[in-house]
Amino acid sequence: MDTSERIAQFRNMAEADPTNEMAHFSLGNALLQAGQAKEAAQSFQRCIELQPEMSKAYQLAGQALIAAGDNSAAAGILTSGYKVAARRGDLMPRNAIADLLRKIGAPVPEVKDAAPEPEIPEGAFICQRTGRPGTQMDKPPFRGPLGQHIYETISKETWQQWVGQGTKVINELRLDLSRDEHAKVYDQHMIEFLGLEEFVASQRK
Secondary structure, three states, rough: OOHHHHHHHHHHHHHHHOOOOOHHHHHHHHHOOOOOOHHHHHHHHHHHHHHOOHHHHHHHHHHHHHHHHHHHHHHHHHHHHHHOOOOOOOHHHHHHHHHHHHOOOOOOOOOOOOOOOOOOOOOOEEOOOOOEEEOOOOOOOOOHHHHHHHHOOOOOHHHHHHHHHHHHHHHHOOOOOOOOOHHHHHHHHHHHHHHHHHHHHHHHH
């Protein structure tokens, strides 16, 4: 499925069910990848209206607004997103949002009720997604380099969070994982949720 087909698919889903935040999130991603930054920002903002705790949507909305040349609007939404990410302890989106704020010369807010930085015991397994200590999985969740990388870098607790989120993705996007194009949509959401974009990109070189 090429980008234009993905955009059409997610646009249809968002129009069929305007309250489906995952459809708006997926549409925003597809539009952003197609270079349609202004429309992408609108989709991410609609996702945020429906799910105000989705810190990744703030990050991507800000990124899209910057690409569209609207740094003022980007600063506002990134500032809100930073506060959400800090409060929830979403370290990767928080750090990415901070980088985007610095990029456009906007201040990074101080958050009084931010989740405390964890004390990390010596030798603890550190989850790459959260930056927090966790439990390593007993074995890779599936075969191949990506499964091995997840085993080496993602905690069991974070993986279980993805399993819950993945179920929501399947249900809300009406995915049939026996179809290759649907399985690719599911995998893309998993990669984004776990913060594995750089690893996946490195495997394609």
